[in-house]
Amino acid sequence: MAPTGDREASPTPLPPLPTPAATLSDEGWVSLVRVLVLLALIPALWFGIIRVTAATWIVPLLGGYVLLLALCPRRLPLIQRPDLVVMLDLLVTTLLVVASGNLDSPFLYVYYLTILEAVARFNLRQALAASTATTAIIIFLWIQAGQAEALRTPGFRLGAFIAGGFLLALFSGILVQELRAVRERMQWAALLDRRLQEATAKLEDQLRELQFNNDLAARLSGELQVKGVLEILLRAFLEIIGIGRGVAYLCDGDGKPHLVATHGAAPEGSQPASEIIPPALPAEATGGEVILYQVGTADPRGHAIVASVPLVRGTHLRAWLCGLGDAPVAVPDAARQRIRGLAAQGTSTLDAARLHEQMKDQAATDSLTGLANRRSFIDRFTAELARASRTGRRLSIAMLDLNGFKGINDTHGHAVGDVALIKVAKHLARNIRGADLVARFGGDEFVLLFSETESEQAEKTVARLRIDDLTIPDTGERSLPLSLSWGIATCPEDGTEINTLLHVADRRLYTMKDRLQNLK
Structure with missing residues (x-):
């Protein structure tokens, strides 16, 4: 039945994502090569290509070990551990060599396979164990067979050469690895020292900010008059931007500024600070923004720079802090951030002072006549x-x-x-x-x-x-x-x-x- 017009057809399910093909890791390839090599020894022993004295039970031993390596890793998690596999390799190889009974045993070269496997894994501990086991079994067979005969045996000479050379290479590799580790530790130490210095510098900046805010809060906490609050904020603002003179305006309900406080004397021939007119408040201003603009001076050679900061509560302009500088004023980001904190703290204190004065006026004024009570x-x-x-x-x-x-x-x-x-x-x-x-x-x-x-x-x-x-x-x-x-x-x-x-x-x-x- 076809679907009706007001009913949507059920969406076709998306096909499942293709499963990525399984890939062998480096250790997987090494294990596969080892199994194939050991597996190749079985027909060589069975058909007599490799002649040994006890092939009848060497073949089952070797075959069982190959099956263990090939089939059991998924069922026995212990077989997946490289250290355990190397120990099993050395144990089985030693049994095969001892069962062969002479230094010409082809299983002697299986030791070298174990060594190469450890090298392929970049596992120096495994390689050292395999090399030590190879050297020990060669010395053991050399003692059992007699010194003269052992020296004439190609397997012994080849084994001694490979084992000795690998031990030398292994020792050199350990030294190189240690040198590398020392260099990495030195690099890490230098990096940690640099990070520590950066963290210390950042912490010192935060401590300075905290000290500034605490000092400002301590000065504002004892001031309950609007004029006193604006004088404190004006001095702190001028200290931050590095200007010696400025003015503070208090704004009424319509935002009209009224001069309340001044700081610093004007140099001869320059514009008095009391003549600074604050700018229009930007529409996007939220309080604490530094607004820089030029004003004319009595000196025809240049202009003065005014840095103004509005104190805003919500959408209401509370006050202006203005600083007048004769040179260009640069306000870095750290100073702007501090000024924002100053404006936020100052606005709250200013509102509290205005409320205190209003309550004080109400308490000191007769409600009917407006005279003092x-x-x-x-x-x-x-x-x-x-x-x-x-x-x-x-x-x-x-x-x-x-x-x-x-x-x-x-x-x-x-x-x-x-x-x-x-x-x-x-x-x-x-x-x-x-x-x-x-x-x-x-x-x-x-x-x-x-x-x-x-x-x-x-x-x-x-x-x-x-x-x-x-x-x-x-x-x-x-x-x-x-x-x-x-x-x-x-x-x-x-x-x-x-x-x-x-x-x-x-x-x-x-x-x-x-x-x-x-x-x-």
Whole structure:
């Protein structure tokens, strides 16, 4: 039945691969020649071509040995061992020679066949055993037959010549082999020494890299500020590429760079490092790539080379490290690999520092008004008191309270009250010096810190902070019914401790509030 259209015909099985023809190894050919030679002795003995005295049992012995060599190696693994085969050859040959009873025995030459077989295998141990056995049997037969008769025997002379010459050749071969082995050992020793030197050099490079990374990690581990992290990374980067000056930029969310740190002074007539503009980030950049480009200099004879490295996290550019060199900058592969490690480690540390600063800012900032909170104010107040104690200069604080704030909350709700607090906070922050500090102390209370300021000057500054003209459009009123009450304390006249000065300022604040209440 023919197959249907939607059913595929079964594929035709592939023919089996042809089995390669079996080939004989070198030892196989040697064994085959030995068997053929021994097999040729049997008809020679049987038909009397070779005359011996005990042919009737020599022929079965020789035939049985030939059959053993020809048929039994596959069944008896021991027969496959060359050492055992040589021993059997020598044993059977010795029995044949002894059975012949004279030095003219043709089986004496079978020893030479065993010797040649060992030589063909390049087995010096087997050849030495066969030569020793040949020499021993010749000496034995020589003693048995008498010295004079043995010297006239061609077989003895030929055997002695072959055995002696082979022993000499064997000794020379052993020497040559030993010399070869010594030379190979020396070559291996030289190769091992070279490999050891290469491994040692590689290990030293790895140790230097590990030491560099450990030193960098140790320097970065104690730095929690973004600027400090970039300064450390910039110095390490400049050391790697061998440039003395450079800049570090911190990038915002849009990738726009902002100068954060500089290192090294610019030589006279050259471009300041702070004027280096980082390049555009390549699309394929993943962070740590060294980007080289030229910039113009005040010297018309040439250009300066800038080496820049981006710090990238995912697809976001975090920062740039830029080095400015007056000569061409060459960055080898080892330095580029180290810079990649620097960028990877630096990016992680930079992210941690940015997160730390964000958390610190959140902890030190009032969430509603954006001013410093009470904790941040106390820290700054403590530092300013210590500085005033060292320099002997005055330090003043002012506690402020909003009059009428409770009425706004009751009339318009807390949402409008929060807007009022925000507007007051912005008003206070705009009208104080940059060196001074305004903080929200709690509720509708604010506190001002005036460094190096007398009480009279602080009084004048606070008096100018009028808030009665502040308006909130959502209330429908032209202005807020708000005013300020305050109390001022100055160090050292009113005290030198934080709690003392705060207590004095708070007491004077409520004195002023009471006075305003009495005027109504």
